[in-house]
Amino acid sequence: MVGQDTSRRSFLEATGSAASAVALGSAFTGEADAQQTTTQQGQGASGTLNLINSTMSTLDPIKATDTASGEVIQQVFDALMNYPDGNIEVQPLLAKNYEVSDDFTTYTFTLKEGATFHDGSEVTAQDFVYSFERLAQSPESRRAYFILQSIGVKHSTDADGNYQPDTLSVTAVDDRTLRIQLEEPFHATLEMLAYTAFAAVPEGIVGDIQGYNGELEYSEFATSQPVGCGPFKFESWQPNTEASVTRYGNYYGNKAEVERVHWQIMSDANARYTYAMNKNADAFSIPTEFYDPNKVEVETTDERGREVGTYGPVRNGETLNFLAVPTINTFYIGFNTNRVEQAARHAAAYAMNKEQLVEQVFKGRGRPAFHFTPPAIYPGGPDAYQQHAQQEYPYSYRQTDLQKARQVMREAGYGPDNRYQFTFTVYQRSNTWPQVGQLLRDKLSSAFIDMNIETAPFSTLLKRGRNGNLQAYSLGWVMDWPAPDNFLQLLNPPLTDTSQSAPISYVNWSGTEASERARRAWTTVQQNPAPTDQAEQARNEAYIEMEEANWQDTVFLNVYHQTDQRFWYDYAQIPKFGAAGTSRQMFNDATVDKPNGGQ
Structure with a gap:
C-alpha cells in the first residue's frame, strides 16, 4: 500500500510499469511488441493468432507493471475507457457515456x-x-497511487498518511451508474481510466481487501483463473513458456475474429528470431542484432507518422509486411548527482552524439532525445519539440564536441594526470546499451574521464538505484497516460531522493539553482491540474522550465525515443497500433488465414 507522501500526485512506486517494460524493450527494441499489421478486418476468420511475448509476471490488472503481462491482460479485462488500437485518443469502452461536473471533480x-x-x-x-x-x-x-494520487479520488488517510479502507469516493448510484469524485480536477482522468489497472473484475472474486472472503484464492486468480469481461477469456499460462486466450462468444462489443491468441514466451534474441523465421509466429518484432534497415521499403506514411511497407527478404526467403510507429517513450542515462560531479555530467552531454547512437546502435529505430518529454506529447507537438531543441539545447546538438567536454573538465581541475572516474550500469540482458556505453566511454577518455561499464539484472539495478548505490544507469519510461507530467514527475527533485522509501528516480537532485527551478515548476504543475486552456498553458510553461532545468544540471542525459516495429506474414492481419504501444492493443479485430489450414 502507498501512503507516506501528502502530495496528491506523488508517485511512490519506484520506476513503475515503464521501467519494467523499457529495460526489456531496450534489449529487443520493444520486447512487448510481438505483433503488427495494416488496417484490414477479415470476414469470418478463425484459427489462432500466434505471437511472441517476453516474461510475464501476473494476470492481475492491479499488480501488473510490465508490458508483457499487460498485453495479455488487455485481452481479458475491460475498463471504462480505452485507447483503441493503442492510439492515444481515449474513447469509452465499458462506459456507454459519461458526464463531468462543471468543476471537473465529479465523473x-x-x-x-x-x-x-x-x-x-x-x-x-x-x-x-x-x-x-x-x-x-x-x-x-x-x-494504488494511480487512483489515490494520480487521479486523486477522494479518500481518507490515517495519521501516517496511509489509505483508510472503504473511504474511496466511488459510488454505485445504481447497477448502471458509477460516480467518481476527485479531490480536485485532474486533466488526464479519462486517459488514466483507460489503464488496465482500472479494469472491472467481479465483486468479491478474491478476498484481498476488507469485507470479502473471496471466491478464489489470490494465487488462482492471478495465475490460472483470471475473470474479466474482455473479448477473450483466459485459457492457460505456463510461466516462461507460453500463454493463451480464447474468444469469448458473449462479448458485448466486437466479437473476436480469431478463435484464439497464443504467445510463446522467450527472451533469447536468437530463439525469438528463429521461431519467427520458422513461421511459428504470425507477427513479431525483430531483435536488433538481426535487423537490417536496408531491407525496409516504406510505401506510405500516415498522418500519425506511422510507416507501412515491406521488409526483406528475410532468412526464410519471405518478404514481410512492416509497420513502424513512433511510440511515447524516452530512454536515458540517469546520473546520481551525489556521486557524479556536474562537470563529468556536462562532459558526457557534450561528448554524446545522439544521432550516431540511434543510427549505429539502434539501427535507426528511433530518434535522438533532447527532451525527456516525447515529441508526441511535448507542448506544441513535435515541431515545437524540434524547434526548442535546435535553438536552446546547450550542448552538442546532433554532434560531438570533445573540445567543450575537455574544457569543462579542465575548469573542474581535471586533466591528463588527474583523471575522473565513474561507473555506468546497464541492464544485463540488453544488447544495445553496453554499446552505447562503449561509444560514450571512448569519447570521454579524451576528456580525462575513465567510465567503467558494468551490467546488472534488472531487479538488481532497480534495488541498487533505490538505495542510492548507482553512479550512472540506463533506464527508460513509457507512458502511463499521454501527458508530460507522467514523464516529468521523474524530475521532481523531492521524488529523486534515495534516502526516502520510494524514490521514483535515483538522481538525488537537490541543492542547486536548477533543482530549485524544477521544484518550483513542478509545484506550478500541481497547482494547475484542471482540464482548462488556462491551466494547460501554465502547465506547458512549467514543463519547459523543467526540461531546461534538467539541461542545466544534466541529471538525465536523454538518449533516444524508440520507434516500435511490427513484422508479419501476409496471412495475418492486425490493425495498426498507435503511439500508446502494442500492450494497449486489443486483438479482437485481428484475422488469420494461414495457408493449408495451419494453426
Whole structure:
C-alpha cells in the first residue's frame, strides 16, 4: 500500500510499469511488441493468432507493471475507457457515456448494457466499486497511487498518511451508474481510466481487501483463473513458456475474429528470431542484432507518422509486411548527482552524439532525445519539440564536441594526470546499451574521464538505484497516460531522493539553482491540474522550465525515443497500433488465414 507522501500526485512506486517494460524493450527494441499489421478486418476468420511475448509476471490488472503481462491482460479485462488500437485518443469502452461536473471533480459513467464477465455474471457499477477498492487497498496492488494520487479520488488517510479502507469516493448510484469524485480536477482522468489497472473484475472474486472472503484464492486468480469481461477469456499460462486466450462468444462489443491468441514466451534474441523465421509466429518484432534497415521499403506514411511497407527478404526467403510507429517513450542515462560531479555530467552531454547512437546502435529505430518529454506529447507537438531543441539545447546538438567536454573538465581541475572516474550500469540482458556505453566511454577518455561499464539484472539495478548505490544507469519510461507530467514527475527533485522509501528516480537532485527551478515548476504543475486552456498553458510553461532545468544540471542525459516495429506474414492481419504501444492493443479485430489450414 502507498501512503507516506501528502502530495496528491506523488508517485511512490519506484520506476513503475515503464521501467519494467523499457529495460526489456531496450534489449529487443520493444520486447512487448510481438505483433503488427495494416488496417484490414477479415470476414469470418478463425484459427489462432500466434505471437511472441517476453516474461510475464501476473494476470492481475492491479499488480501488473510490465508490458508483457499487460498485453495479455488487455485481452481479458475491460475498463471504462480505452485507447483503441493503442492510439492515444481515449474513447469509452465499458462506459456507454459519461458526464463531468462543471468543476471537473465529479465523473458519472453510464455502463453499457449486455456486458458480462467470463463467468456469465453481469457487469455492474458495484463491480467497479469493488475493483477500484482493490486498486486502492489490496496489498497486491502496485498501482494504488494511480487512483489515490494520480487521479486523486477522494479518500481518507490515517495519521501516517496511509489509505483508510472503504473511504474511496466511488459510488454505485445504481447497477448502471458509477460516480467518481476527485479531490480536485485532474486533466488526464479519462486517459488514466483507460489503464488496465482500472479494469472491472467481479465483486468479491478474491478476498484481498476488507469485507470479502473471496471466491478464489489470490494465487488462482492471478495465475490460472483470471475473470474479466474482455473479448477473450483466459485459457492457460505456463510461466516462461507460453500463454493463451480464447474468444469469448458473449462479448458485448466486437466479437473476436480469431478463435484464439497464443504467445510463446522467450527472451533469447536468437530463439525469438528463429521461431519467427520458422513461421511459428504470425507477427513479431525483430531483435536488433538481426535487423537490417536496408531491407525496409516504406510505401506510405500516415498522418500519425506511422510507416507501412515491406521488409526483406528475410532468412526464410519471405518478404514481410512492416509497420513502424513512433511510440511515447524516452530512454536515458540517469546520473546520481551525489556521486557524479556536474562537470563529468556536462562532459558526457557534450561528448554524446545522439544521432550516431540511434543510427549505429539502434539501427535507426528511433530518434535522438533532447527532451525527456516525447515529441508526441511535448507542448506544441513535435515541431515545437524540434524547434526548442535546435535553438536552446546547450550542448552538442546532433554532434560531438570533445573540445567543450575537455574544457569543462579542465575548469573542474581535471586533466591528463588527474583523471575522473565513474561507473555506468546497464541492464544485463540488453544488447544495445553496453554499446552505447562503449561509444560514450571512448569519447570521454579524451576528456580525462575513465567510465567503467558494468551490467546488472534488472531487479538488481532497480534495488541498487533505490538505495542510492548507482553512479550512472540506463533506464527508460513509457507512458502511463499521454501527458508530460507522467514523464516529468521523474524530475521532481523531492521524488529523486534515495534516502526516502520510494524514490521514483535515483538522481538525488537537490541543492542547486536548477533543482530549485524544477521544484518550483513542478509545484506550478500541481497547482494547475484542471482540464482548462488556462491551466494547460501554465502547465506547458512549467514543463519547459523543467526540461531546461534538467539541461542545466544534466541529471538525465536523454538518449533516444524508440520507434516500435511490427513484422508479419501476409496471412495475418492486425490493425495498426498507435503511439500508446502494442500492450494497449486489443486483438479482437485481428484475422488469420494461414495457408493449408495451419494453426
